[in-house]
Amino acid sequence: MTPYVLTVDARTQDLRAADHLLLTLAAELALPEGTFGCTHLVRDDRPRVTVSLALDSERALHAAREGLLRMGHEVTDGAPDETGRAVLYPGADTLTGTVTIADVLSRTAIDRVTVLGTPAAPDPSTRLVTRDHVRPQWLNGELALTTMPAAGGTLIPFEVPNPTPCCADH
Structure with missing residues (x-):
């Protein structure tokens, strides 16, 4: 994975909705071809599914962050864990x-x-x-x-x- 990773917490409750969110974000943000998009199960006081985007450059990271914030998403740096389930990946x-x-x-x-x-x-x-x-x-x-x-x-x-x-x- 790359060091250019963002996590989006859209308060999604299931994997199907998180998959759909990743595919929608890829299209709306015109993410670069080498982007990895993963789902992550968060098991804390508010169980949910978050999504991460791993991009190939700092420039792509900044563009994605700006687009996500414009869309009203909650964005943090890094991935919630190292075991994401990949929805978007090369090939x-x-x-x-x-x-x-x-x-x-x-x-x-x-x-x-x-x-x-x-x-x-x-x-x-x-x-x-x-x-x-x-x-x-x-x-x-x-x-x-x-x-x-x-x-x-x-x-x-x-x-x-x-x-x-x-x-x-x-």
């Missing part, structure tokens, strides 16, 4: 449909792909059915995508695009 737009693990690692900022419950990395030729929703997470300075086995020897991202809310049937 994210290439992860649609079905791609190979080799494509994921060569076309995007994702450093590592793991398979839940398996110690070995997946074969580079293994197909990943993205469901157009790939959210890697920063772990020990690497952007890591956790996947799980699916039909036909494929993998899918561990995080589902439209999770069922807890107690949805009550």
Whole structure:
């Protein structure tokens, strides 16, 4: 990650709203292509989801800060933690449909792909059915995508695009 990081606390309560906020900010602020946008779960007296923007230059940082403040957002320097869940990252737009693990690692900022419950990395030729929703997470300075086995020897991202809310049937 870069030293040019801002956090926005829009008092968002869920990941879907935070994802939408990041995508909206990227468009409205015309963020540079190498920008990382992450969600962060804040567990304090006011649990919420904040978002961070990691930019590639001080100039981009100042432009983003000014735009965010004009929009009325609460902005602080730095990231709330080192384990953000990436929504915006280089190559994210290439992860649609079905791609190979080799494509994921060569076309995007994702450093590592793991398979839940398996110690070995997946074969580079293994197909990943993205469901157009790939959210890697920063772990020990690497952007890591956790996947799980699916039909036909494929993998899918561990995080589902439209999770069922807890107690949805009550």
